[in-house]
Amino acid sequence: MMLSVAFYSRPTLQILEDLIGKVLIRKSGDGLTSGIIVEAEAYRGQDDPASFASRGRTKRSEMLYGPPARAFVYLTYGMHHLFNVVTEQEGFPAAVLIRALEPLEGMALMQQRRKTDDVLNLCSGPAKLCQALDIDLALNGVSVSSPRSPLILIERTNEDEKRKDLAWRPRVGIREGRDRLWRVYLKGSPFVSVK
DNA sequence: TAAGGGATATGCT
DNA sequence: GCATATCCCTTAT
Numbered sequence: 001m002m003l004s005v006a007f008y009s010r011p012t013l014q015i016l017e018d019l020i021g022k023v024l025i026r027k028s029g030d031g032l033t034s035g036i037i038v039e040a041e042a043y044r045g046q047d048d049p050a051s052f053a054s055r056g057r058t059k060r061s062e063m064l065y066g067p068p069a070r071a072f073v074y075l076t077y078g079m080h081h082l083f084n085v086v087t088e089q090e091g092f093p094a095a096v097l098i099r100a101l102e103p104l105e106g107m108a109l110m111q112q113r114r115k116t117d118d119v120l121n122l123c124s125g126p127a128k129l130c131q132a133l134d135i136d137l138a139l140n141g142v143s144v145s146s147p148r149s150p151l152i153l154i155e156r157t158n159e160d161e162k163r164k165d166l167a168w169r170p171r172v173g174i175r176e177g178r179d180r181l182w183r184v185y186l187k188g189s190p191f192v193s194v195k
Numbered sequence: 196t197a198a199g200g201g202a203t204a205t206g207c208t
Numbered sequence: 209g210c211a212t213a214t215c216c217c218t219t220a221t
Contacts, residue, residue: 041216050216052203060203078200080217097216127217193217 003153005145008068012044012087012094016184019085019096023104023154026133031109033133035101035123036156039185039192044087044094053093064093069145073130073137080127083135085144085153099126099183101133102191125193 003022008015025034043051043064052061063072063086072084072095084095101123103110110122110132123129130136135151143149185192 043216052216055204058204074216075200075202076215077217078202078215080200082216084216099216125217 001154002147003069003145003155005067005069008085008087008145009089010087012042012096013182015085015087016040016042016096016182019098019153020184020186021156023156024098024101024129024133025105025152025154026135027150028134030134031106033106033109034104035129035133036104037098037100037153038102038189039098039100039183039194041097041099041184042094042182043084043097044092046093051093051095057093061093063141064095065091066141069143071135071139071142071144071151073135073140075137076127081130081136082126083130083139097126098129100124100185100191100193101129102189103132120190124191128193 019037019040022037023034024037025032045051046053048054051064053064055061057065060074063070066086067090068087070086072086073081076082082097084097086095088094103119103122107119111117113134114122114128114132116122121128122132139151142151144151144153183194185194
């Protein structure tokens, strides 16, 4: 059901692929929003030039060194929040950035927060999904594997699968480019941010 | 294609 | 201290 700490303690590239198709659930005072993960990106180790950790262990990268199954939320470009899940063992800097979701529950709330009715534009980007799910710095460091957490990841339920089955779709695509080493997305999904 | 915006890190003085 | 470059993006043009 809910993804355990053990799930996040494995090698990051394995977690990356396994996260495609999982459900991210955000519970806030406004209500519940959730979506199926259709795009993600891995950052692992100090040798990964795309990772904050490549510039040393600093205040900004500190969360990456922490224990797995915690949310790492940060601000970029002065206005956008990005949501990562910390992976691997404490002391090794690694995380998976969640880049796009297929909206599942709380669409009306997402539309309100995103100020658009376009379903394809609600969660098709790492900062868009944070806005749609109301993820900001207040959630930095929270556990994503505790039942009481405002932010959790789960296996999809049977009911979800009945509603919209991902299984028939093409498997994940992997993109390697520039210094973004590992990006995985659901090939053919209209909800991804990759062109 | 470019502007928007703030936190962070670095490299000065 | 302060100045500056950078940044895992989005929106509007």
